[in-house]
Amino acid sequence: MKKTPVILDGDPGHDDAIAWVLAKASTQLDILAVTTCCGNQTLEKTTYNAGRIMALIGLDVPLAAGRIKPLLADPMVAPSVHGVSGLDGPDLPSPLREPLTIDAVTLMAQCVEQQSDQVALIPTGPMTNIAAFLLLYPQLKNKISHIYLMGGGIGHGNWTPAAEFNILVDPEAADIVFRSGIPITMAGLDVTEQALLYPEDFDRIGAIGSEVAKVTAGWLEFFYGFHRALGYHGAPVHDAVAVAALIRPDLLTFQDLYVEIETTGDYSRGATIGDVYGISNKPANVRCIVDIDREGFVDLLVDAVRFYGRDADE
Ligand code: BDR
Ligand code: CA
Numbered sequence: 001m002k003k004t005p006v007i008l009d010g011d012p013g014h015d016d017a018i019a020w021v022l023a024k025a026s027t028q029l030d031i032l033a034v035t036t037c038c039g040n041q042t043l044e045k046t047t048y049n050a051g052r053i054m055a056l057i058g059l060d061v062p063l064a065a066g067r068i069k070p071l072l073a074d075p076m077v078a079p080s081v082h083g084v085s086g087l088d089g090p091d092l093p094s095p096l097r098e099p100l101t102i103d104a105v106t107l108m109a110q111c112v113e114q115q116s117d118q119v120a121l122i123p124t125g126p127m128t129n130i131a132a133f134l135l136l137y138p139q140l141k142n143k144i145s146h147i148y149l150m151g152g153g154i155g156h157g158n159w160t161p162a163a164e165f166n167i168l169v170d171p172e173a174a175d176i177v178f179r180s181g182i183p184i185t186m187a188g189l190d191v192t193e194q195a196l197l198y199p200e201d202f203d204r205i206g207a208i209g210s211e212v213a214k215v216t217a218g219w220l221e222f223f224y225g226f227h228r229a230l231g232y233h234g235a236p237v238h239d240a241v242a243v244a245a246l247i248r249p250d251l252l253t254f255q256d257l258y259v260e261i262e263t264t265g266d267y268s269r270g271a272t273i274g275d276v277y278g279i280s281n282k283p284a285n286v287r288c289i290v291d292i293d294r295e296g297f298v299d300l301l302v303d304a305v306r307f308y309g310r311d312a313d314e
Contacts, residue, residue: 003030004145004246005115007108009066010239011039011046011125013082014089014223017053018301019124019150019239021216024057025307026247031059032111032119035104037066039125039169040078041086046125049087051095056215057308062111063097066104066129070170078165081226090218104129109137118145120246123177124239126166127151131173134180146183150242152272153189154257154288163270164189167261171270175261178272184286186259187241188272191252191289195241196234199224201298205305212308216301240301245289248300253291256284 006029010016023029034054036047047065054063069075082088100107108129112119121144123130134141151166151174159165167174178184197205197220206217224235244251258275262268274288 001028003028005030005032005117005119006246007033007035007111007119007121009035009037009104009121009123009125009129010050011037011041012049012053012087013040013046013125013239014087014219015237015239016124017087017219018216018237019243020053020059021057021212022240022243022301022304023122024059025304028247031061032115033062033064033107034059035064035066035107035129037104037125037128038068038070038075039166040082042075042077043068045086047099048095049085051097051099052087052092055093055096057212060096062100062107064100064102064104064107067132070126070128071131071172073170073172076169083222089222090215092215105132105136108133109140112140112143115143118143120144120146120148122148122242122246124150124242126169127173127177128170131176134176141180141182144182146185147177148185148187148242148245150187150192150239152186152259154272154274154276155190157271158189160267160270162262162268164272167272168270171261171263175263178259178261178285185245186272186286186288187238187245188288191292192238192241193236194292194294195237195297196232196294197237197298197301198234201234204302208305208309210309213305216305237301241289241292244297244300251293251296251300252289254287255290257286257288258282258284259286259288
């Protein structure tokens, strides 16, 4: 089977990290590069964390840091969710490699130019780099097959009542991406808050016994700490749903929608406004994920972690 070339762009972050564990374990994906953005923590911290995750999972591909700030907004970080390091919890190895001296957008362009096939992008943080790529390299737009993103929520937000964190950090970037015409699959809060791993699922992962298994269970435990205090019964592994959308769409239910990003608004900046009733008569620009087979998703993650128990060259 031909692999899909992908670029992972994120702000790791516990659930970004688990999304990358899932992506690396998939035989369906050819990961060309990892790029980082500011979001859960500063760009310096997310880039360092990306290097540490890559070392843990043996993901030996080019890494480049993106823009130090959102396109227009001031940076916003989330230490309450991911800790001061941006990836608090279990000890991790030192970064496998230093980030390249070129920036994320240049690396994306190089990877895309070198591929004869189209490339899919999987952003799991604010979409600053993706928007910058589209602004700086419009001639490469047609080489992007699809954007599988974690962000937004048609029903509600999580950082304000209206806005989800990734979109709120850089609404102008999200607006550029959502208007791009590139096929988009949106793993928003509507589904990702159902993508819960419960404590017994952490135990199942930890019991696999490999280093990746123990660390992943520790990440889940840490991430759950924040959510438990809010009344969740498990850890919502938001970002891994964006990867699952590409490799296991059979676990998911989709709804095509026209979605706009609110970039102004007294109360609603960063909201993803979905035209659920077709009032605008505008064609759908987003395939929203609205439901998930939770147990199938847990099995998918467990199987992914098992991959690292084997010889990674297998
Ligand atoms: C998103 O925000 C971040 O904290 C997570 O990594 C995820 O990408 C969920 O709102
Ligand atoms: Ca993220």
